Amino acid sequence: MSTIxxxxxxxxxxxxxxxxxGLSEAARLLGRDKASVLRHLSAxxxxxxxxxxxxxxxxxxxxxxxxxxxxxxxxxxANHSIVNVVRQLAKDSGETxxxxxxxNGRLVQGKVIDAPSRGGIRVQIDPAEELPLHATASGIAFLSSCRTATREQALARPLTCYTPSTPTSREAVLQQVETARIQGYAIGDGAYESGAVGIAATVFNATGEACGAISVASPAASLNDTRKREIIALVLEAARQISWHQGAPQHVISQFDTRIAAA
Amino acid sequence: MSTIxxxxxxxxxxxxxxxxxGLSEAARLLGRDKASVLRHLSAxxxxxxxxxxxxxxxxxxxxxxxxxxxxxxxxxxANHSIVNVVRQLAKDSGETxxxxxxxNGRLVQGKVIDAPSRGGIRVQIDPAEELPLHATASGIAFLSSCRTATREQALARPLTCYTPSTPTSREAVLQQVETARIQGYAIGDGAYESGAVGIAATVFNATGEACGAISVASPAASLNDTRKREIIALVLEAARQISWHQGAPQHVISQFDTRIAAA
DNA sequence: AACCGTTGGTTCATATATTGAAACGAAACA
DNA sequence: TGTTTCGTTTCAATATATGAACCAACGGTT
Incomplete structure (x- = not known):
C-alpha cells in the first residue's frame, strides 16, 4: 500500500x-506504528x-x-443550477x-438542504456523513441503477446493521434493489435511522451512468399514502432535472419522463 | 522530501x-516525472x-x-493557533x-494581547472597543483589501473626528487606503488616539476575502524608521500566517510572501 | 516523593516502496 | 501520412519508509 x-x-x-x-490514539486506531503515524501527521x-x-x-x-x-x-x-433543484425540492416537499x-465505493453527501423550518418535526442530516449503500434510500436507488460490478463490490463489503429494519443479508438488499429498479425510486423505511423515511431516485451523469441519488427524508409519522406519492413525484422530477443538468443522454431523461407520468 | x-x-x-x-501538465508544472505524478494522482x-x-x-x-x-x-x-500567532507577534514586537x-459594517476586536510589560510606555487597548474603519491602521488596511461595496458603505457613514490627524473627508481616507493597498500594510499615525501609532495588515479567509486585520500599536515616541520597518515585517508575517490558518487561497498567501520579501 | 502508565517524539539499521528513463499504444494534429 | 502529445506500464537502481527500542515529560496513585 502506498505511503500516500x-x-x-x-x-x-x-x-x-x-x-x-492524539498521536497514540491515531496509531492505535490505524493499527500502525507511532513513528510512522507521526511522520505522516507531520507531513x-x-x-x-x-x-x-x-x-x-x-x-x-x-x-x-x-x-x-x-x-x-x-x-x-454547473453546480449552481443543480443546487437550486435540490433547494426547490426541499421547498416543495417541506422536508430535509x-x-x-x-x-470510489462510497456514497457521500453532495448537498444537504435542511427542511424549511416552520415548526413541526423534521429529519436532521449530517452533511459530513457517508451514506451506507445498503441501508439508505439513496444507496438502494443508486445500486438499482449502477453497473453490476459496482453493485457487487458494494455487497461484498460488510453490511452494517443500524436499526432492526436494516437489511443485512445479500438477498434482502438485492430484493429492495430490484423493487427500486422496477419502480424507478427507492423507499428506505427506517433502515438507517429509526423513524426516518427516505424517498430517493438515482441521478445520472453525461455518460448515462448512475452517479448518485437525490433523496427526501421525512419523519415516518408525517407520511400517509397520498403524501408519499406526492413526494415520489417531486423526487423523480428533481432527479430528472439534475441528470439533465449533468448532460445525461436522452434515453435516460425520457425514462424519467415515463416514470413521472406513471406516478 | 517525503512522498506525502x-x-x-x-x-x-x-x-x-x-x-x-491533465497528467503531463501537472508533471510539467511540478518539474517531476510523469510516472511519479501518475502514481500520486492515482493514490x-x-x-x-x-x-x-x-x-x-x-x-x-x-x-x-x-x-x-x-x-x-x-x-x-476556537482557533488556538491563530491566537498563538497574535501572541507571538506581541512578544516579537514587544508592543500591544x-x-x-x-x-456587519463594523471592525471588532477578535483578540487583544497586551504588550509584554517590562516597563516603559506602552499602548493600552480596550478589547471591547469597536475600531473606526477610517481612523485606525486596522480599518485602513481592511478597507484597502475589501470589496468596493463594503468600502463605500463604510465611507457613507459619518467620519467621526478623534484627533487633529483624523482624516474626515472621503478623499483623505481614500488616499490613505490607496497607499495601504500599494504597500500591503497601513500605518495609522495618531488618527484615533494621539501619540499611538498603529501598523496593520489585512487578514483573509478561505474565500480569499478580507475578513479583518492584525495590528501592532506603538507609542509614537518609540518609533524610528528602522524599528518601523521591523514591525512592518513582523505584522506582514503574522497576517500571512493567520490568513494561512484560515485557509486563504494560494494567490493571497504568495502576495504576502512577495510583500514580506520586499520589506 | 517515588511509582506507574501514559503521552508525544527520536534514533538507526533494515527492508521496502518510490523513482524515472525508456518504451508503448492511442489519440489528436498537420 | 508522419509527427507530436497524451496517459500508462515496466523494471532495475536507490532513495525512502519502517518499527522496535528508547527517551523525556506529564498526570494520577499510593
Missing amino acids: IKALDILDLFSPAQPAL LEEKGMVEQDSKTKQYHLGPALSRLAMVREQTAP THLSRYS | IKALDILDLFSPAQPAL LEEKGMVEQDSKTKQYHLGPALSRLAMVREQTAP THLSRYS
Missing part, C-alpha cells in the same frame, strides 16, 4: 464525533491538512481543506433534502 | 483559474482527493475535500497587538 494512501487514511479518522485526536501538517493544538498536542483537520474545498466548489461545473454522489 | 508532501503538492496546482489539469484519486474525468482524462479536486472541509467546519475549534474582525 496510508497518510490520507489518517484524515478519515476525523469525524463530527471525533474532531481531534500532513506541513501541507495544512491537519493542525496540531500546541497545548494539547492533539491534531485536527487543517485549513488547507477549507481552502481546497472552496476551490472545488467554486470550480465545480439531500443530493449524494458516488465516488 | 510531493503528492499533496499536486493539490496546490488546482485553483479557480486552473480547476482541472489521491483512491482517497477521493481528486477525481478524473473519464472523458477528458483531466483531474479535478475530489469529493473527499468537501466532506473533510465540512467536518472541519462543524468541529471548528490586536486582531480585529469585520462583521
Whole structure:
C-alpha cells in the first residue's frame, strides 16, 4: 500500500464525533506504528491538512481543506443550477433534502438542504456523513441503477446493521434493489435511522451512468399514502432535472419522463 | 522530501483559474516525472482527493475535500493557533497587538494581547472597543483589501473626528487606503488616539476575502524608521500566517510572501 | 516523593516502496 | 501520412519508509 494512501487514511479518522485526536490514539486506531503515524501527521501538517493544538498536542483537520474545498466548489461545473433543484425540492416537499454522489465505493453527501423550518418535526442530516449503500434510500436507488460490478463490490463489503429494519443479508438488499429498479425510486423505511423515511431516485451523469441519488427524508409519522406519492413525484422530477443538468443522454431523461407520468 | 508532501503538492496546482489539469501538465508544472505524478494522482484519486474525468482524462479536486472541509467546519475549534500567532507577534514586537474582525459594517476586536510589560510606555487597548474603519491602521488596511461595496458603505457613514490627524473627508481616507493597498500594510499615525501609532495588515479567509486585520500599536515616541520597518515585517508575517490558518487561497498567501520579501 | 502508565517524539539499521528513463499504444494534429 | 502529445506500464537502481527500542515529560496513585 502506498505511503500516500496510508497518510490520507489518517484524515478519515476525523469525524463530527471525533474532531481531534492524539498521536497514540491515531496509531492505535490505524493499527500502525507511532513513528510512522507521526511522520505522516507531520507531513500532513506541513501541507495544512491537519493542525496540531500546541497545548494539547492533539491534531485536527487543517485549513488547507477549507481552502481546497472552496476551490472545488467554486470550480465545480454547473453546480449552481443543480443546487437550486435540490433547494426547490426541499421547498416543495417541506422536508430535509439531500443530493449524494458516488465516488470510489462510497456514497457521500453532495448537498444537504435542511427542511424549511416552520415548526413541526423534521429529519436532521449530517452533511459530513457517508451514506451506507445498503441501508439508505439513496444507496438502494443508486445500486438499482449502477453497473453490476459496482453493485457487487458494494455487497461484498460488510453490511452494517443500524436499526432492526436494516437489511443485512445479500438477498434482502438485492430484493429492495430490484423493487427500486422496477419502480424507478427507492423507499428506505427506517433502515438507517429509526423513524426516518427516505424517498430517493438515482441521478445520472453525461455518460448515462448512475452517479448518485437525490433523496427526501421525512419523519415516518408525517407520511400517509397520498403524501408519499406526492413526494415520489417531486423526487423523480428533481432527479430528472439534475441528470439533465449533468448532460445525461436522452434515453435516460425520457425514462424519467415515463416514470413521472406513471406516478 | 517525503512522498506525502510531493503528492499533496499536486493539490496546490488546482485553483479557480486552473480547476482541472491533465497528467503531463501537472508533471510539467511540478518539474517531476510523469510516472511519479501518475502514481500520486492515482493514490489521491483512491482517497477521493481528486477525481478524473473519464472523458477528458483531466483531474479535478475530489469529493473527499468537501466532506473533510465540512467536518472541519462543524468541529471548528476556537482557533488556538491563530491566537498563538497574535501572541507571538506581541512578544516579537514587544508592543500591544490586536486582531480585529469585520462583521456587519463594523471592525471588532477578535483578540487583544497586551504588550509584554517590562516597563516603559506602552499602548493600552480596550478589547471591547469597536475600531473606526477610517481612523485606525486596522480599518485602513481592511478597507484597502475589501470589496468596493463594503468600502463605500463604510465611507457613507459619518467620519467621526478623534484627533487633529483624523482624516474626515472621503478623499483623505481614500488616499490613505490607496497607499495601504500599494504597500500591503497601513500605518495609522495618531488618527484615533494621539501619540499611538498603529501598523496593520489585512487578514483573509478561505474565500480569499478580507475578513479583518492584525495590528501592532506603538507609542509614537518609540518609533524610528528602522524599528518601523521591523514591525512592518513582523505584522506582514503574522497576517500571512493567520490568513494561512484560515485557509486563504494560494494567490493571497504568495502576495504576502512577495510583500514580506520586499520589506 | 517515588511509582506507574501514559503521552508525544527520536534514533538507526533494515527492508521496502518510490523513482524515472525508456518504451508503448492511442489519440489528436498537420 | 508522419509527427507530436497524451496517459500508462515496466523494471532495475536507490532513495525512502519502517518499527522496535528508547527517551523525556506529564498526570494520577499510593
